[in-house]
Amino acid sequence: xxxxxxxxxxxxxxxxxxxxxxxxxxxxxxxxxxxxxxxxxxxxxxxxxxxxxxxxxxxxxxxxxxxxxxxxxxxxxxxxxxxxxxxxxxxxxxxxxxxxxxxxxxxxxxxxxxxxxxxxxxxxxxxxxxxxxxxxxxxxxxxxxxxxxxxxxxxxxxxxxxxxxxxxxxxxxxxxxxxxxxxxxxxxxxxxxxxxxxxxxxxxxxxxxxxxxxxxxxxxxxxxxxxxxxxxxxxxxxxxxxxxxxxxxxxxxxxxxxxxxxxxxxxxxxxxxxxxxxxxxxxxxxxxxxxxxxxxxxxxxxxxxxxxxxxxxxxxxxxxxxxxxxxxxxxxxxxxxxxxxxxxxxxxxxxxxxxxxxxxxxxxxxxxxxxxxxxxxxxxxxxxxxxxxxxxxxxxxxxxx
Numbered sequence: 132x133x134x135x136x137x138x139x140x141x142x143x144x145x146x147x148x149x150x151x152x153x154x155x156x157x158x159x160x161x162x163x164x165x166x167x168x169x170x171x172x173x174x175x176x177x178x179x180x181x182x183x184x185x186x187x188x189x190x191x192x193x194x195x196x197x198x199x200x201x202x203x204x205x206x207x208x209x210x211x212x213x214x215x216x217x218x219x220x221x222x223x224x225x226x227x228x229x230x231x232x233x234x235x236x237x238x239x240x241x242x243x244x245x246x247x248x249x250x251x252x253x254x255x256x257x258x259x260x261x262x263x264x265x266x267x268x269x270x271x272x273x274x275x276x277x278x279x280x281x282x283x284x285x286x287x288x289x290x291x292x293x294x295x296x297x298x299x300x301x302x303x304x305x306x307x308x309x310x311x312x313x314x315x316x317x318x319x320x321x322x323x324x325x326x327x328x329x330x331x332x333x334x335x336x337x338x339x340x341x342x343x344x345x346x347x348x349x350x351x352x353x354x355x356x357x358x359x360x361x362x363x364x365x366x367x368x369x370x371x372x373x374x375x376x377x378x379x380x381x382x383x384x385x386x387x388x389x390x391x392x393x394x395x396x397x398x399x400x401x402x403x404x405x406x407x408x409x410x411x412x413x414x415x416x417x418x419x420x421x422x423x424x425x426x427x428x429x430x431x432x433x434x435x436x437x438x439x440x441x442x443x444x445x446x447x448x449x450x451x452x453x454x455x456x457x458x459x460x461x462x463x464x465x466x467x468x469x470x471x472x473x474x475x476x477x478x479x480x481x482x483x484x485x486x487x488x489x490x491x492x493x494x495x496x497x498x499x500x501x502x503x504x505x506x507x508x509x510x511x512x513x514x515x516x517x518x519x520x521x522x523x524x525x526x527x528x529x530x531x532x
Contacts, residue, residue: 140356145181147363152178154367161415165229166221170366173214177359180207198255201263205247205280212287212320213240215362219294222310222369236290243283250276277331281324288320306369313365319358326350373497377414380504384421387466387507390520391428394470398427418500425503429466429487435478436469442485445515455505462487463510467519 152174159167184204216236220229254272255263263273295314330350333339392399400420429437445464446457465485472479489502510516 140352141181141185144356144359145178145185147360148174148178148181151363151367154371161413164221166218169214169217169221173211173218174366176207176211176214180204180211183207196256197259197261198251198263202247202251202255205263206244209240209243209247209280209283209287212284213237215366216287216290218366219291219310219313222306223294239283239286243279246279247276250279274331277327281327281331285321285324285328288317288324291317292321309365309367309369311365312361312368316358316361316363316365319354319361323351323354323358326354374414377418377497377500380500381414381418381421383504384418384425384500384507386511387463387503388421388425390470390510391425391433391466394473395428395432398431399424419496422496422500422503426487433466433469433473434484435480436473436476437465437481437485438468438472438479439465439481439483439485441465441468455502456509459502459505460509460513460515462506463513463516464519466506466510467516471519 152171155167155170155174159171180203183200213236217229217233220232224232250272251263254270254276260270260273263276292314295310295317400423442461442465445461462485487503487506489498
């Protein structure tokens with residue numbers, strides 16, 4: 132028996148939300164910030180709402196009240212939308228301005244939830260309806276209930292779309308892409324709300340819209356599926372891409388780290404990182420440890436042999452300028468020369484040593500990892516560095532030299 136399209140859509144949507152939730156829980160455990168916690172709450176509420184909103188074929192399974200799961204789904208959906216608003220605020224505004232903005236949105240959520248509860252008790256609950264839908268629009272309290280739900284959800288999605296306009300102000304990268312995806316997800320949410328409102332009005336005045344609201348290809352299902360998937364992509368890209376970059380940087384640092392810690396093995400950490408993800412050490416800890424070991428060697432035992440004159444001479448001709456690749460190559464040559472000199476020559480003791488840092492001073496370990504990974508790549512691929520390191524090998528193979 133083929134699986135209905137609706138169930139496939141629901142399963143894919145739930146899997147996307149669940150994957151995002153698990154990832155953000157891990158992120159929050161590493162860095163317990165208000166923005167990360169807001170996203171965890173938004174995804175958790177949405178995840179439960181998707182489970183309760185799935186058609187299991189039994190309509191009165193919760194205390195024998197057919198509309199109670201529907202009501203809980205609406206409550207959770209509004210809560211999820213609220214926490215998504217809070218998360219987006221942390222993306223786009225200075226931290227010190229956020230509490231005042233959150234208070235306004237909190238009051239709106241409380242008002243909407245109270246109104247939803249009262250209208251549910253007055254309309255859908257005593258009406259013994261099979262579900263809270265636009266088809267029940269002939270009941271005044273049901274219409275008001277749906278209006279409150281759609282109005283708040285529309286305001287929340289407009290908020291996400293409005294804040295998402297800041298994407299154009301961000302530099303090209305994963306954060307800009309994530310914010311744009313969030314904005315498109317919010318646009319789908321707004322379209323869903325507009326459709327529900329227009330469909331309810333049409334039903335109220337005994338009109339028959341020419342398109343399907345529900346079903347496998349109904350407008351509501353298409354818009355909610357597209358909106359949720361876009362929102363999940365928007366909140367996942369800024370979290371997943373940086374960690375994938377860290378893994379690439381960690382691998383790129385390997386040759387440079389190996390030679391430096393071989394030169395000074397006493398500076399290599401014996402204890403592995405304690406935080407683990409699915410049985411493996413956390414990549415953030417691995418990168419930070421590797422950066423610390425590299426820097427400890429550079430500013431410690433290898434420092435007296437790092438010659439600024441070698442760095443200046445290694446810079447390419449003037450037409451190459453001082454590009455990042457040019458400087459990374461020069462720093463790689465400087466390190467290789469220092470390793471050879473430390474084995475067979477006298478220290479330099481430069482008054483102004485070479486700084487192995489990005490263009491601009493930063494305390495962000497991600498930027499430091501990206502820069503040192505560039506230096507390490509030059510170190511492992513440069514023919515100049517290879518020729519310099521051969522000198523160490525030739526000295527080691529020739530004990531008479």
